[in-house]
Amino acid sequence: MSTADFPFPVSTATQAKLAKLNINNIWDLALHLPLRYEDETHITPIADARAGIPVQIEATVIHQQIQFRPRKQLIVQVQDLSGHVLYLRFIHFYPSQQKQLAEGKVIRALGEIRHGFFGDEMVHPKIRTDIEQGLSESLTPVYPTVNGLNQPALRRLIQAALKHLPDDDTLPDELLQQLHLPPLLQSLKFLHSPPPEYSIQDLHQGTLPAWQRLKFDELLAQQLSMRLARQQRLKGHAAALSGNGHISKLLQTNLGFALTSAQQRAINEIKTDLAQTHPMHRLLQGDVGSGKTIVCALAAAIAVEAGFQVAIMAPTEILAEQHYLKFQQWFASQGITVGWLSGSVRKKAREKTKTELANGTMQLAVGTHALFQEDISFHNLGLVIVDEQHRFGVAQRLALKNKGSDVHQLMMSATPIPRTLAMSFFADLDVSVIDELPPGRTPIVTRLVNSTRRQEVEKLVQHTCIQGRQVYWVCPLIEESETLQLQTAVDTVAQLQLALPQLNIGLIHGRMKSTEKAEVMAAFAAGTIQVLVATTVIEVGVDVPNASLMVIEHAERMGLAQLHQLRGRVGRGSAASRCVLLFSEPLSDLAKARLKVIYENTDGFEIARQDLNIRGPGEFLGARQSGVPMLRFANLEEDLPLLEKARNLAPLLINQQPQVVRKHLQRWLAQRAAYLGV
Numbered sequence: 001m002s003t004a005d006f007p008f009p010v011s012t013a014t015q016a017k018l019a020k021l022n023i024n025n026i027w028d029l030a031l032h033l034p035l036r037y038e039d040e041t042h043i044t045p046i047a048d049a050r051a052g053i054p055v056q057i058e059a060t061v062i063h064q065q066i067q068f069r070p071r072k073q074l075i076v077q078v079q080d081l082s083g084h085v086l087y088l089r090f091i092h093f094y095p096s097q098q099k100q101l102a103e104g105k106v107i108r109a110l111g112e113i114r115h116g117f118f119g120d121e122m123v124h125p126k127i128r129t130d131i132e133q134g135l136s137e138s139l140t141p142v143y144p145t146v147n148g149l150n151q152p153a154l155r156r157l158i159q160a161a162l163k164h165l166p167d168d169d170t171l172p173d174e175l176l177q178q179l180h181l182p183p184l185l186q187s188l189k190f191l192h193s194p195p196p197e198y199s200i201q202d203l204h205q206g207t208l209p210a211w212q213r214l215k216f217d218e219l220l221a222q223q224l225s226m227r228l229a230r231q232q233r234l235k236g237h238a239a240a241l242s243g244n245g246h247i248s249k250l251l252q253t254n255l256g257f258a259l260t261s262a263q264q265r266a267i268n269e270i271k272t273d274l275a276q277t278h279p280m281h282r283l284l285q286g287d288v289g290s291g292k293t294i295v296c297a298l299a300a301a302i303a304v305e306a307g308f309q310v311a312i313m314a315p316t317e318i319l320a321e322q323h324y325l326k327f328q329q330w331f332a333s334q335g336i337t338v339g340w341l342s343g344s345v346r347k348k349a350r351e352k353t354k355t356e357l358a359n360g361t362m363q364l365a366v367g368t369h370a371l372f373q374e375d376i377s378f379h380n381l382g383l384v385i386v387d388e389q390h391r392f393g394v395a396q397r398l399a400l401k402n403k404g405s406d407v408h409q410l411m412m413s414a415t416p417i418p419r420t421l422a423m424s425f426f427a428d429l430d431v432s433v434i435d436e437l438p439p440g441r442t443p444i445v446t447r448l449v450n451s452t453r454r455q456e457v458e459k460l461v462q463h464t465c466i467q468g469r470q471v472y473w474v475c476p477l478i479e480e481s482e483t484l485q486l487q488t489a490v491d492t493v494a495q496l497q498l499a500l501p502q503l504n505i506g507l508i509h510g511r512m513k514s515t516e517k518a519e520v521m522a523a524f525a526a527g528t529i530q531v532l533v534a535t536t537v538i539e540v541g542v543d544v545p546n547a548s549l550m551v552i553e554h555a556e557r558m559g560l561a562q563l564h565q566l567r568g569r570v571g572r573g574s575a576a577s578r579c580v581l582l583f584s585e586p587l588s589d590l591a592k593a594r595l596k597v598i599y600e601n602t603d604g605f606e607i608a609r610q611d612l613n614i615r616g617p618g619e620f621l622g623a624r625q626s627g628v629p630m631l632r633f634a635n636l637e638e639d640l641p642l643l644e645k646a647r648n649l650a651p652l653l654i655n656q657q658p659q660v661v662r663k664h665l666q667r668w669l670a671q672r673a674a675y676l677g678v
C-alpha cells in the first residue's frame with residue numbers, strides 16, 4: 001500500500017492498522033462510520049443524572065483509594081458543584097490513571113451512572129482532564145477500531161479525509177432528487193460530525209436521510225455487482241444440453257407417482273436453461289419433502305441423454321449416499337453407470353472411479369466434495385448439481401467453480417431462503433421454487449413436551465410401531481463433546497430397549513463407518529429397524545416415508561432450520577405424522593422464541609423468515625464460512641423499500657450509465673470487488 005492512496009501524511013505503521021479495518025484509501029476512511037455517539041456537548045449535574053443514560057459530569061476528586069476486596073480496584077470519589085458525590089470505579093487501571101485522578105484535580109467523566117454498593121457510581125468512565133479545552137460542539141462519534149489506533153487518532157484521520165474529499169458524488173443530482181436522497185459528501189459529514197441539534201437517539205434512527213443514503217449506496221453496489229456477475233456468466237460458454245427424452249420418460253414411468261405441477265414447472269425451467277449455450281446458474285428451492293430429488297434426477301437425465309456427464313455433490317456422506325442409492329435405483333436399470341466418491345472410499349475403488357470419470361464411461365457421479373479434488377478430471381462434465389450449497393466452505397466452492405466454470409450448475413436448497421435474502425445475496429441466481437407438497441400428505445402435528453413426561457412419549461412410540469409405522473428418536477446436541485453425545489445416544493437405546501423390549505431399536509451416529517451407517521439406514525428403510533435412535537446425522541435429506549413419529553430430545557438446544565429439517569423427516573408419506581419436541585427447563589428467551597416459532601409454523605419459508613429475524617443474515621447464512629460479503633449498514637428486513645429501489649435502479653444504470661456504475665462500484669467495493677467477480 002503506498003501513501004499515494006491518502007492525500008495527506010499517514011505513517012506506514014498507521015496504514016497497517018487502517019488496513020486491518022479494511023481502510024486503504026481516503027474513501028474507505030470516509031466510509032468508516034461511527035458505531036455510536038457520545039455526548040460531550042454539555043455537563044450534567046450529578047444530581048440530575050438518571051441511571052442508565054450516558055452523561056458527562058465535571059467534578060473535583062476528593063478522595064482516591066485502592067481497594068483489594070473483593071478484587072483489586074481503584075475507587076475515586078468526586079464531587080461536583082451541585083454538591084453531590086459520585087464514585088468512579090476502575091477494575092483495570094494503570095499508575096498513570098492514579099496520577100490523572102489525584103485528589104484536588106478537576107476532571108470530566110463520561111459514562112452511565114448506576115446505583116452501586118457505596119452509592120451512585122460510574123464504572124470505567126471515559127476521563128478527560130483537558131477541561132480548559134471547553135465542550136465539544138457536536139456529539140462525538142465512536143468508531144470501530146483496532147489495537148493501537150485510538151479514537152482521537154482515528155477521528156483526526158477521518159476528519160482529514162473529509163476535508164480532502166472532492167465533492168464527487170457517484171450518483172447524478174437528478175437521480176438523487178428522484179430518490180429523495182441527500183448528496184453523499186453531505187451525508188458523510190453529517191454522520192461524522194452531527195449538528196448540535198441532533199440527539200444520540202436521533203442519530204441512531206436508520207430513517208435519517210444521511211443513513212438512508214449510505215444504506216442505499218451499499219445496497220445499490222451489491223445489486224450492481226450481482227447483476228454484472230450475472231451478465232458475465234451469460235457471456236460465458238457452455239454446451240447446450242438437450243436430450244431426446246428417452247431416459248427421462250422411462251424414469252418417470254417407473255416412479256409410481258406423477259410430478260406435481262410445481263415439480264413440472266421447475267423441470268421445465270431447468271430444461272430451458274440447459275438448452276442455452278451459456279452456463280445455467282439456478283437454485284432449486286423447496287420446503288422439506290417437497291420432492292426436489294426427482295427434479296434433479298430429471299435434470300441429470302437431460303444431460304446424460306445429451307451425452308454429457310453429471311456430478312452430484314452433497315455436504316455430508318449420509319446425504320450423498322442416499323442420493324447415490326436413489327440415482328442408482330433410477331438410472332442403473334437403464335444401463336447408465338452411476339459412481340460414488342467420498343473421503344472414505346478406499347484407494348482401489350477411488351482409482352477405478354477416477355479412471356471411469358476421466359474416460360467418460362461413468363456418466364453420473366455422486367459424492368461429497370471429494371468429487372472435486374484436484375486429481376479428479378471429467379471427460380465431458382456438462383452439469384453439476386450441488387445440494388445444500390451454502391453448507392460448503394469457501395475453498396470447496398472455489399474448487400467447484402474452477403472445475404465447472406463452463407458447466408451448467410443447479411443448486412438445491414431445503415433451507416428456504418427468505419425473499420429479502422434471495423433478492424440480495426442470491427440476486428445472481430435464477431430461482432425455481434417448488435411451492436407445493438406432493439398430494440396426500442397430512443400436516444405434521446407438533447407437540448412441545450416437558451422431558452419429565454418422557455414415559456408418555458415412550459408409550460406413543462410403542463403405539464406408533466404397533467400400527468406398523470416407524471420412529472426417529474433424535475438425541476440431544478452436545479456441542480462440547482462428541483463422545484458425550486455418543487454416550488447419550490447409546491444410553492437412549494438401552495433405555496428405550498428396556499422400556500419397549502418388543503421393538504427393534506437401531507442406532508446411527510456420526511462416528512460410525514460409512515458402510516455401517518449405510519447398513520443401518522438400509523435396515524430402517526426396509527422396516528426391520530422400527531425405532532432409529534440418531535444423533536443429528538439424519539438432519540438433512542433422509543427419506544423413509546413410513547416413519548411417522550419424530551422425537552427430538554432437548555429441542556431447546558437446536559436452531560430453527562435444524563428443527564424444521566428434522567421434523568421434515570416425517571410426514572413424507574400418507575400417514576398422519578407427529579413431531580414431539582422434548583424440552584428441559586429452564587428455557588432461555590432465545591430457546592423459547594425458537595420453540596414458539598416451530599410450534600406455530602409448518603411452512604419452511606415462514607420459519608426461515610422468522611429465523612432470519614432472530615439471527616440476522618450473517619448467522620443465517622453462516623456467512624463467516626461462506627464468504628458472502630455482509631452488508632455493513634443496511635438491514636434487509638428494515639430496509640426492504642431501499643432494497644427494492646436499488647434493485648430496480650441497477651439494470652437501468654448498467655444499460656444507460658456504465659460510467660456511474662463503474663465509479664459507484666469502485667468506491668463501495670474496493671477490496672471486496674474480487675469476491676463478487678467484478
Ligand SMILES: Nc1ncnc2c1ncn2[C@@H]1O[C@H](COP(=O)(O)OP(=O)(O)OP(=O)(O)O)[C@@H](O)[C@H]1O
Pocket residue numbers: 257258259260263286287288289290291292293294414438439540541542543545568572
Ligand atoms: N410428485 C410426487 N408425488 C408423490 N410423492 C412424491 C412426489 N415427488 C416426490 N415424492 C416423494 O416425496 C418424498 C420426498 O421427496 P424428496 O426426498 O425428493 O424431498 P426433498 O425435497 O429432497 O426434501 P428434503 O429436503 O426434506 O430431503 C420422497 O419419498 C419422494 O419419493
